[in-house]
Amino acid sequence: MMTGNYDLSTGSVVSFAGCVYALMIKSGMALLPAGIVAVVVGILIGVINGTMVAKFNFPPFIATLCMMYISRGVALILANGATIRDNMPPEIGNLASRDFLGLPIFVVFIIIALLIFVFIEKKTLLGKYALAIGGNKNAAFFSGINTAAIIFAIYVIIGGLAGFAGVMSASRLSAGDPRGMVGFEFDVILAIILGGTSLSGGKGSVIGTFFGALVVACLGNGLDMLNILTFWQSILKGIIFVLAIVLNEKVMKNISKKTVAAARA
Amino acid sequence: MNRIRKNPIFIIVSFFLLINVFFIITAGDSFFQLDNYFYVLKQTAMIIIVASAARFL
Numbered sequence: 001m002m003t004g005n006y007d008l009s010t011g012s013v014v015s016f017a018g019c020v021y022a023l024m025i026k027s028g029m030a031l032l033p034a035g036i037v038a039v040v041v042g043i044l045i046g047v048i049n050g051t052m053v054a055k056f057n058f059p060p061f062i063a064t065l066c067m068m069y070i071s072r073g074v075a076l077i078l079a080n081g082a083t084i085r086d087n088m089p090p091e092i093g094n095l096a097s098r099d100f101l102g103l104p105i106f107v108v109f110i111i112i113a114l115l116i117f118v119f120i121e122k123k124t125l126l127g128k129y130a131l132a133i134g135g136n137k138n139a140a141f142f143s144g145i146n147t148a149a150i151i152f153a154i155y156v157i158i159g160g161l162a163g164f165a166g167v168m169s170a171s172r173l174s175a176g177d178p179r180g181m182v183g184f185e186f187d188v189i190l191a192i193i194l195g196g197t198s199l200s201g202g203k204g205s206v207i208g209t210f211f212g213a214l215v216v217a218c219l220g221n222g223l224d225m226l227n228i229l230t231f232w233q234s235i236l237k238g239i240i241f242v243l244a245i246v247l248n249e250k251v252m253k254n255i256s257k258k259t260v261a262a263a264r265a
Numbered sequence: 266m267n268r269i270r271k272n273p274i275f276i277i278v279s280f281f282l283l284i285n286v287f288f289i290i291t292a293g294d295s296f297f298q299l300d301n302y303f304y305v306l307k308q309t310a311m312i313i314i315v316a317s318a319a320r321f322l
Contacts, residue, residue, distance in 0.1 A: 005322045010315050060322075096307075104303050106310035117317040130321045151322070158318045165311035172307070184312070191316040194280075196273020204273070209316045211277045215284060217309040222288035225296055247276065 001189070001197045002204055003133040003151055005053060008064040009045065010162045011184030012071035015177060017042045017166025019075045022084040022176025025092045035095075038170075039163040045071060046159020050152035068185070075178035084176035095171035106168065110210075113161075117206045126150065134198075190216055190237070194244045216240070 017038040024034035045067055052063035098105040121127040129150045132140040141147050170176050194212030197204025216237065223233050288296045295301065 001319065002321050007319055007322060010319065014311065014315070104307055106307045107303060110306060110310050110313050113314045113317050117321075120321070127321065154318070154322045158315065158322065161315050161318050165315055168311055168314075184315075187312050188316045188319050191312055192320045194277055195316075195320070196277060197320045204320055206317050206320065208274045208277055209320050210313055211274070211281050213309050213313045213316055214305070215277065215281050217305045217312075218281065218284050218288070221301065221305045221308075222284065222292055222296060225288065225292040 001192050002130045003154070004137065005060040005151060006064070006189065007049060007155065007158050008061065008185050009049060009067035009071055010158065010188055011181040012068045012075065013042050013045050013159060013162035014166045014169055014184055015181040016071040016075040017163040018170035018180070019079050019084060019176035019178050021167050021170045022088065022092065023078060026084065026088055031091060031094060035167045038167045039160050042159040042163020042166065043156055044159070046156040049159065050155030053155065054148040054152040079176060079178040081178070088174060093171055093174040095168065114206060114210055121206050126153065130154065187216060190241055190244065
């Protein structure tokens with residue numbers, strides 16, 4: 001979103017990679033190689049997305065929408081349209097049930113991901129170039145940044161992480177679900193927008209995205225505890241989405257105004 | 266102070282705290298427990314990990 005692009009295929013890729021992981025475990029493969037295969041599947045889809053958008057200039061909406069349908073379709077074919085659960089070795093759930101230093105392993109993954117991406121954001125050229133491309137793609141290109149390579153690299157990273165998320169999902173469910181993770185991509189976009197990343201690119205932070213995701217999750221959890229039906233939660237999520245976009249644009253406009261005023265002064 | 270108030274992170278953190286206070290009052294002690302927060306984080310882990318990368322796009 002920082003460079004003005006987006007990926008609508010993440011939910012389907014998570015589901016697809018989860019099915020691949022579950023099938024590999026079921027066929028007797030060890031956890032680590034099966035996990036690597038699932039991540040590679042995600043990376044390959046990222047490569048296709050990146051090639052379509054960065055190399056052939058497909059609109060990101062069209063390119064990733066195509067991959068969303070293709071990934072979902074392949075997942076359904078692999079799983080014969082049903083959840084891969086029968087005769088599943090119990091080891092598949094090992095990852096989700098593991099703790100590290102008293103913390104659930106998923107929380108440790110979050111901490112590692114945040115540290116890596118805050119580092120990328122603040123200290124690496126990839127983060128700075130992504131920000132520059134989002135600010136003004138043409139200016140970034142003419143100042144010598146290989147915009148296509150940066151966008152391609154980010155699509156590949158997202159694909160790999162979606163593959164890893166598929167491993168986590170299959171481990172948590174102890175199954176591969178080809179119909180799961182519907183709407184995941186919109187939860188991702190909602191978290192990013194709530195975190196302050198501008199829809200038109202060029203702004204935002206990783207920590208904001210973390211809190212954006214937490215807000216959505218806490219709302220769902222709290223409403224569950226109050227026994228409020230999922231249908232109402234969905235409506236509330238939609239309302240928050242609209243409010244987030246309005247607030248986001250307002251805050252960004254204020255920041256832009258101040259920047260212009262400061263530049264003039 | 267005005268600059269902090271217009272910072273997107275400040276706004277989202279305030280919103281997060283507000284939601285927590287609301288649910289602590291309405292949903293009771295079961296919401297404000299470490300286990301519950303770990304459960305929420307476990308549920309959101311996949312979204313956070315993918316979103317952290319997707320925001321660079």
